[in-house]
Amino acid sequence: MLKTILSISGKPGLYKLVSSAKNMIIVESLIDKKRLPIYAKDKVVSLGDIAMYTSEGEEPLKNVLGNIKKKENGGKTSIAPNSKPEELYNYFGEVLPDFDKDKVYPTDIKKLLSWYNLLIDSEVDFEKDETADAAGEKEGEEKTVPAEAAAEPKKAAPKASRAKANATPKASSDAKTSQRSTRKKV
Structure with missing residues (x-):
């Protein structure tokens, strides 16, 4: 998701x-x-x-958000995103103990906490499996394609020379022609 x-x-x-x-x-x-x-x-x-830096490598954001959700029991964060940097580091240390303190800045933690609160408010299920969603969408797309459209290829448009030969003349000899003058009046 x-x-x-x-x-x-x-x-x-x-x-x-x-x-x-x-x-x-x-x-x-x-x-x-x-x-x-x-x-x-x-x-x-x-x-x-997006991923967060850890001492061994990187941790996907999905896992970090899942850890926050477990810590907060599915509710909003107990700490405000605009807290002091020391408080943010302590909170994030509880969520992701092995995060890299040199590469993860307080602004990153603030942004992460505000994103988490926004996702919770919007009731977005961020723990949903991505591969299952993609497979479900592909299956759904295949089922909605009409059989006639998939079976019969489109015919090519007629060539211009044939189209001119088959076209009816624009003006017949019986039609009135305009006698209007196009000369400018001075």
Whole structure:
């Protein structure tokens, strides 16, 4: 589920992917449910692609959010995102004990806590399995394709020379022609 939740640089909050087009995507804000287009020039990051640094490597954001949910029993965080850096580090140490204190900054923890609270308020199930969702969507897409459309290929359009030969003349000899002058009056 986190693959469809996006963070957009320069815009507050999180956004849910609604649709995508050739040169833009349509997103819906989790805060006020307004939809807006996001173009290729905007920096967009999926929460499924984010990880937190640990002493051994990286921990996916899905696991970190799951740890926070276990600690808070499914509710909002007990600490405010705008707390002092020492308090943030202590709280995050309880959630992810082996996080790298040199690479994880207080601003990262603030952003993570505000994202978690926003996901809880929006009732987004971020612990849902991504691969099961993708397989379900693919199966659903295959079932909705009509059999006639899949079985019969489209016919090519007639060539221009044939189209001209088959076309009816625009004006017949019986039609009135306009006698109007196109000369400018001076």
